[in-house]
Amino acid sequence: MIEDLPMYMDELIVHHEVVVDQSSTSMSTSMPEEMCSTAEKEIQCDIPTLGRFSIEGMKLDTKMLSYYTGLNGYDHFMLLFNILGPAAFDLNYKCGLLSPQDQLFLTLMKLRQAKEDVELAMLFKVCESTVSKIVTTWINFLYFQLKELEEQFWPSKDIIKEHMPTDFAKKFPNTRVILDATEQPIHKPSNVEAQSKTWSSYKHKNTLKTMVGVTPNGAVSYVSSTYGGSVSDRQIIEHSTLLDVGKFDAGDSIMADRGILVQDLFANQNVFINTPTFLKGKSQLDPEEIVRDRRVTSKRIHVERVIGLAKRFKILKHELPMSKIPLASRIVYICFMLSNFRNCIVDKSA
Structure with missing residues (x-):
């Protein structure tokens, strides 16, 4: 019988170098300012910055929240969280960087999508060892809380x-x-x-x-x-x-x-x-x-x-x-x- 028991990733910064020859420089300086601005707008694109994952960030995206957790939406997620009771705020392992709600979100992502700790560390901007501790803590907590409802x-x-x-x-x-x-x-x-x-x-x-x-x-x-x-x-x-x-x-x-x-x-x-x-x-x-x-x-x-x-x-x-x-x-x-x-x-x- 199998008995029941109870990385830090540096931010990747990409540096872009723009090499401009003399002819292009002289051309750009001769262009009217309003034309230059219009041209720049035509070729520029916004590159979105990936912030830290959080349940609040997914609040309005029901499809992605369901994909990551298996729950029907934010209200459904909060129903589960509230069922777990106030003990969720007083676990033995505390992570100051993530709220209890986000720790539950991270754990559900681990279960639902079988994501590696290194990926979760990147998404939630914590170190890999923190992810491991959160997952272990919350699996034990979820088990005992759900067991009480048996x-x-x-x-x-x-x-x-x-x-x-x-x-x-x-x-x-x-x-x-x-x-x-x-x-x-x-x-x-x-x-x-x-x-x-x-x-x-x-x-x-x-x-x-x-x-x-x-x-x-x-x-x-x-x-x-x-x-x-x-x-x-x-x-x-x-x-x-x-x-x-x-x-x-x-x-x-x-x-x-x-x-x-x-x-x-x-x-x-x-x-x-x-x-x-x-x-x-x-x-x-x-x-x-x-x-x-x-x-x-x-x-x-x-x-x-x-x-x-x-x-x-x-x-x-x-x-x-x-x-x-x-x-x-x-x-x-x-x-x-x-x-x-x-x-x-x-x-x-x-």
């Missing part, structure tokens, strides 16, 4: 039913959560044992694996800890909080992929695991089983769509460097829970 992210059975899409409610009314595993690539570890534990036979590379759960209407309700890519889906669930007493009500149903074989783990809670049918020695499925499996697949796709949405945070798609492995569980958790700060992607009639 009970709200896991809605009650009544709330699930109230917001369940109509067609889903007709076919699978007892579904509490839809589960699926997702993997994130990492740099190949130098340690042989770590290579073995993180090797994914499915992805054919070194990865970290996480179990994700969404409600029938597409809200992320569960994110497990992160494990090496060699771990099985069953092993993740065996060590998860999904087995905690009181997590499910009797009669609840979990929708999952065919490979998640955990019915025995939930049997004592009277929770049913709804997966596509195995052939079990048969050459083909019965027509009724085929129809049922298609229905399950059409609903289970919601979790795949949500995972795809979360992976728009490019840090989950790029190979995570070994220096960030201690923060892996928290990074994954943040990216998926931030996916809840957007409009629902599942239609009410789905």
Whole structure:
């Protein structure tokens, strides 16, 4: 199991030299002042100066703010910031050059666009080591603040039913959560044992694996800890909080992929695991089983769509460097829970 833990760039100045020969000089001096001014205006162009990035500077540019953070605009950003509470102004690491809002902005840029520290240092005009400290501090802060909302992210059975899409409610009314595993690539570890534990036979590379759960209407309700890519889906669930007493009500149903074989783990809670049918020695499925499996697949796709949405945070798609492995569980958790700060992607009639 991967345990949870907690440059200065000189400004580039380009000097332009203008070489003018004698003939051009004499010509320019003979031109009337108003003509010279008009000519200069025709050939001059404004070269914009790139100032320090800030959330205030992006306030009116909704498109770019969405590109850098995944949020819908400035109001959306401030909603997230205010949810984090006043503790954002009193973190252990304080950067006097950037406001807490800009530190959050920088961190979201790191997660959303997987930008290198050196680029963020240039954009925010701070040193590279400062960027690293800000990102580490805010990943830990975001994780713990969002973790406090975990009970709200896991809605009650009544709330699930109230917001369940109509067609889903007709076919699978007892579904509490839809589960699926997702993997994130990492740099190949130098340690042989770590290579073995993180090797994914499915992805054919070194990865970290996480179990994700969404409600029938597409809200992320569960994110497990992160494990090496060699771990099985069953092993993740065996060590998860999904087995905690009181997590499910009797009669609840979990929708999952065919490979998640955990019915025995939930049997004592009277929770049913709804997966596509195995052939079990048969050459083909019965027509009724085929129809049922298609229905399950059409609903289970919601979790795949949500995972795809979360992976728009490019840090989950790029190979995570070994220096960030201690923060892996928290990074994954943040990216998926931030996916809840957007409009629902599942239609009410789905």
